[in-house]
Amino acid sequence: MGPGKTRRTFMKDCSTTAAALTTLAAVAPAAGAGPGTSYICVTCNSQFTESARPPENCPICDDERQYVPPEGQKWTTLEALRSSHRNVIKEEEPGLFSITPEPKAGIGQRAFLIRTPEGNVLWDCVAPLDDPTIARIKELGGVAEIAISHPHYYTTMVDWSRAFGGAPIHIHELERKWVMRPDPAVRFRSGQSLELRGGLKLVTTGGHFDGYQVLHWPGGAEGRGALMAGDQPQICMDPKQVSFMYSYPNYIPLNAPAIRRVMECLDPLAFDRVYGAFFIRGRGIVPDRGKEVVRHSADRYIKAISG
Numbered sequence: 001m002g003p004g005k006t007r008r009t010f011m012k013d014c015s016t017t018a019a020a021l022t023t024l025a026a027v028a029p030a031a032g033a034g035p036g037t038s039y040i041c042v043t044c045n046s047q048f049t050e051s052a053r054p055p056e057n058c059p060i061c062d063d064e065r066q067y068v069p070p071e072g073q074k075w076t077t078l079e080a081l082r083s084s085h086r087n088v089i090k091e092e093e094p095g096l097f098s099i100t101p102e103p104k105a106g107i108g109q110r111a112f113l114i115r116t117p118e119g120n121v122l123w124d125c126v127a128p129l130d131d132p133t134i135a136r137i138k139e140l141g142g143v144a145e146i147a148i149s150h151p152h153y154y155t156t157m158v159d160w161s162r163a164f165g166g167a168p169i170h171i172h173e174l175e176r177k178w179v180m181r182p183d184p185a186v187r188f189r190s191g192q193s194l195e196l197r198g199g200l201k202l203v204t205t206g207g208h209f210d211g212y213q214v215l216h217w218p219g220g221a222e223g224r225g226a227l228m229a230g231d232q233p234q235i236c237m238d239p240k241q242v243s244f245m246y247s248y249p250n251y252i253p254l255n256a257p258a259i260r261r262v263m264e265c266l267d268p269l270a271f272d273r274v275y276g277a278f279f280i281r282g283r284g285i286v287p288d289r290g291k292e293v294v295r296h297s298a299d300r301y302i303k304a305i306s307g
Helices: 007-027 078-084 131-139 157-163 173-178 256-266 290-306
Strands: 086-093 096-102 111-114 121-123 145-147 169-172 186-189 193-195 201-204 213-217 226-230 245-247 273-276
Touching: 086 131, 145 157, 157 169, 169 173, 173 186, 201 256, 226 290, 256 290, 273 290
Parallel strands: 121 145, 145 169, 169 186, 226 273
Antiparallel strands: 086 096, 096 111, 111 121, 193 201, 201 213, 213 226
16 A cells, blocks of 8 residues: 555555456457457357457347346457367257257357258357367268357357358348348348258247247157257246246246247147257256147246236
8 A cells, every 4th residue: 555545545446456457358358369350258159250359248148138247248269168168969869969068158058960861950059169079060961051049049150150161050030130240151031931951940939039930850759840949938947847038047028929929830830849958957858748848838827927
């Protein structure tokens, strides 16, 4: 403590310096960064257009469906993630492999690779992508198309596309503003549905996001059909239940008209199993009677919020 300073002014100066250092840490180039780095938000793992320095903020985390953590905005890079994370690729059932980062990356979701005779489809995305992951997926037939449920999982989708020959990335046009790293591989679609290879179908449901989409896999669950749901409907701790939310971390419920709209979109689909974005009680699936579970849960939810 210098001459002429009271303990109070000394403590105030220290607090100001600490705050300044925190701000500098939040905007300083992350490990592995270069002059043309595509920075990645640590909290949600959204990846941004190449720049010399990190962006000022992450619009995904600024949105009311997400959050900026108390310690402030922080950034990383794909190169840094290659040093700190690995992907565990596991067969969930014949023709379906989950891709899960360890340790947890961003929001904590997993991705899925669905194998079809016409080519493989990557459903949703995770930020880490390294040589062992690419090699293993190439052993499984590579990636011919990419489809992602909603903006919280866009993350390093451009790098995934480029790693597999520029595979097209299918996103609904209503989510255009949330693509933080535009690229020619991103194919914005319109309308209610889009047929992909192998009989797979993207279906727009709205709800959590206006352009939210699920993937229907008719060949899943031994031919009874599987719904690749992302986090809508969200599988609960009790796998006999699912739920719906506008914002999960901020506990903002989805309203009744939106849930009815989601159900109208799901009703025509035949599925017995539901795969979610997260490991819930070690699995993250509704193993059977999935459509019945979704319908019962939606009815219960609407009743609960309607009073």
